[in-house]
Amino acid sequence: MDRLPLIAPRPPKLSLMGTQLAxxxxxxxxxxxxxxxxxxxxxxxxxxxxxxxxxxxxxxxxxxxxxxxxxxxxxxxxxxxxxxxxxxxxxxxxxxxxxxxxxxxxxxxxxxxxxxxxxxxxxxxxxxxxxxxxxxxxxxxxxxxxxxxxxxxxxxxxxxxxxxxxxxxxxxxxxxxxxxxxxxxxxxxxxxxxxxxxxxxxxxxxxxxxxxxxxxxxxxxxxxxxxxxxxxxxxxxxxxxxxxxxxxxxxxxEGVAAHRMALDAVYRKALGSFAADNGFEFQELRGSRPALQFQSLLLPRAFAGHRRAIIETLAEQGIGAANYFSPHLGEQPWFRAHGVSEPMPVCDDIGARVLSLPVTDGMTASDVERVCAALIDACAASGRKGLPSAERRGRHVHSALIVGGGPAGTALLTAASKSDALVTLARGGLAVVERDAVLGRGELGTYAITSDSTAETFLTAVKGNADHGIAALETHSSGQEIAMHAGKLGVPLARTTPFLEATGAELAGIVAGQGGTVATRSDVVEAHRTAEGDWAVRVRNRVTGEVRVMRAAKLVIATGGYQARAHVEAERVAGVTLGALAGERLMTGDAFLRIGGLDALRERIAGSRAPRIAIVGGSTSAMAAAALILKAAPALPLGAGALALYHRRPLRPFYPSVEAARADGFDDFGAQDICPVSGFVYRLAGFRLEARELVLRMLGVGGRAPDPRMALRRIGEVAEAEVRAEIEAADVVIGALGYRPRALPLFDMDGSRIALAADAPGRPRLVDQQCRVIDVEGRPVPGVFGIGLASGHVPDGKLGGEASFSGKANGLWLWQNDIGHMIVDQLLDRQAQAVA
Missing domain, CATH: 3.40.640.10 (Type I PLP-dependent aspartate aminotransferase-like (Major domain))
Structure with a gap:
């Protein structure tokens, strides 16, 4: 049978133009x-x-x-x-x-x-x-x-x-x-x-x-x-x-374009009546005649998740097909890092379903009919080829299922990849479910600030990795861009996207290549404990809306943290809720730190000749907000003390050693503030990189001169009435009060909702010291682990960390190393027991 390639170039032949060439x-x-x-x-x-x-x-x-x-x-x-x-x-x-x-x-x-x-x-x-x-x-x-x-x-x-x-x-x-x-x-x-x-x-x-x-x-x-x-x-x-x-x-x-238009009519007639799940959707053509390079259509939503299998099935029959332009520009790492994207739900939908079929100069109407028949057959077969029927009914049990393939989820995979553990996990039936189109990038690229992890920390994920494909990313263009920020005060988060996505692609390739499952454009809705002791996980395809059940012996929740306005408004400051103090002048720290947040701030203070800005919070995000404001270009019109930071705890800078701290003129620490493993001063509680530099300036450490535009106002040392009056007088109030863990609805065997610690008010933990998800009574939920922003693990024992630390430890290095290894070890130990 003749091949029907997607594109078959037929330009005029130079070999017939000897006279003109001469x-x-x-x-x-x-x-x-x-x-x-x-x-x-x-x-x-x-x-x-x-x-x-x-x-x-x-x-x-x-x-x-x-x-x-x-x-x-x-x-x-x-x-x-x-x-x-x-x-x-x-x-x-x-x-x-x-x-x-x-x-x-x-x-x-x-x-x-x-x-x-x-x-x-x-x-x-x-x-x-x-x-x-x-x-x-x-x-x-x-x-x-x-x-x-x-x-x-x-x-x-x-x-x-x-x-x-x-x-x-x-x-x-x-x-x-x-x-x-x-x-x-x-x-x-x-x-x-x-x-x-x-x-x-x-x-x-x-x-x-x-x-x-x-x-x-x-x-x-x-x-x-x-x-x-x-x-x-x-x-x-x-x-x-x-x-x-x-x-x-x-x-x-003229003849070429007219011929291709005739082929388009055959496609539309042959596929227009195919009514499965609302049928194929064709592009509406403006004008009297397009110039068709190929025939593009949208798969019915029920088949969108099986597009790759459909293309492979067509290829087996000698028919070329592809998915132009998927991923769309907003999903491509370069433009995520170097462009600005508005919400694009239609692009998301089209990009997930588009399929391009052959329209060439040499094709006939019967060729098109052959393509259409093959496509319909491929769609009918794709459910069986693309997804095992046992899995669709929820009978196949994965050894572990990671909910979320963003920076935290892929950090866990990275930890496993540093040995042969990732291959072992994948072969044992690992599954990863991610709502984005690819693994790795998450939402980091949407923030306008620099990282609180060094460029060197980002690169430790790939440098010397046991997998050659991952190790090669050190010299990849995305790795080189990260390396440009080595020795500097962090990496602009918007520039991390290509590297995170490239790493995610390599990790996904290992998982899928070793028999695991990677389900993108999918949300985990909830999970139910079964009588057999595993978890029945309801997964919704974001493109098709289809919900299926995936069963897993263990779950890892890696869905990150979030900041809700209601929680920020409920925070009590100087005896009053922040919502009552700030009203409509309140911006959440998360919204301000994202790309476009500084522009929104400019609009809010545009009518004030001498604006005053209050930041409430003593977290890294609070200092990042202050740094973003102080280095704004063009500069904001801030007078002396116009930017005030209201915090409860002392602001502590990180130092790599006691000697380094004392040499810099900093001695506000004791034995309980030194990590016994690393010797670091304020290893967990201390600000790092850009936030650290600002703290050192504002504390006047080592003779540094504080920025006159900023004032530190420690709650408890300043009278409550004074704090309230200052916040009420501010033009904008930024509530930078940290993040809450984004938990997953879990249900017990009897169908009752498991009340998790993460659902409690305030700033709750998701996990215990072994990274096990805990319920509201502090008891671990069997077979469920957590990792990522606001999850709440605090390193101790052989993992180190200062005894005085009482907050939440977040950090890419911890996730890719100590914390990641802790979870991987538990997944593999339980897997080994199940096999025995």
């Missing part, structure tokens, strides 16, 4: 806008764009985007402004914006045509205003989009560039080439995989010939007649040889 050689002009390329530009303008405006051929469409976005941004490039881009597009769009000096700002798409949502764009304009220097919508998969909306943006003075990479050959509602005569740049691709297939190249069109002239100068190093750069530029020129291929393709494009 003419190029005879002229000796191979690039720099020679006659072949100029002829192609003129022909394209006349034939495709009705002679309106002009066209510029470039080396590839990404270069065209980079130039066009840079030109559209003008003097606003390189100054922290945004390019508004739909999350469902190819990486090149966002990369081009970044190269052009703008930060990608990702927004959601429309559920019908999968292009940028007008509502999402409007919300972005309301939120970011003039910081949006350019809008770069994508004409999804070769279809048209509403250009009238973008003409309106351009008339308001906003830079507009249309990424029409796959749309050369597409027709609008009037039957013209999509984008003909547009007042802004339309950027098309001529890559070998596109409908307008050459080898490589791009075409930029605009109805504004002066705009194309400006881009032509940019494509030639910014030269304007002479050899002196008069503006930004680089080399984006299309060589003459590729101009030959482009000119030949121009004569073929």
């Amino acid at each position: 003419e190029i050689e005879a002229r000796g002009v191979y690039s720099n806008g020679g006659p072949v390329v100029r002829g192609f530009e003129a022909a394209a303008t006349a034939q495709l764009f009705e002679g309106k405006g002009d066209c510029l051929a470039v080396g590839n469409a990404t270069l065209g985007l980079m130039m066009a976005i840079r030109h559209a941004a003008g003097p606003r490039a390189g100054k922290g402004n945004f390019a508004l881009i739909p999350g469902f597009t190819f990486a090149a769009t966002a990369h081009a914006a970044e190269w052009a000096g703008l930060t990608p700002l990702l927004c959601d798409v429309d559920p019908e045509d999968w292009a940028a949502s007008a509502e999402a764009e409007a919300q972005a304009f309301d939120k970011y205003g003039d910081r949006i220097a350019a809008v770069v919508p994508y004409a999804t998969f070769g279809a048209g989009i509403d250009l009238a909306r973008y003409r309106g943006y351009a008339e308001r003075g906003l830079g507009v560039v249309i990424d029409a990479a796959a749309s050369l050959g597409a027709l609008d509602a009037e039957g013209r080439q999509f984008g003909a005569g547009a007042p802004f740049a339309m950027v098309y691709s001529m890559h070998a995989t596109k409908v307008f297939a050459t080898a490589e190249g791009g075409l930029v069109h605009s109805g504004d010939a002066e705009l194309i002239a400006a881009l032509r100068r940019m494509s030639n190093f910014g030269f304007a007649g002479g050899r002196s750069a008069e503006g930004p530029g680089f080399n984006a020129k299309l060589p003459e040889v590729l101009g030959l291929v482009a000119r030949a393709r121009l004569d073929e494009i």
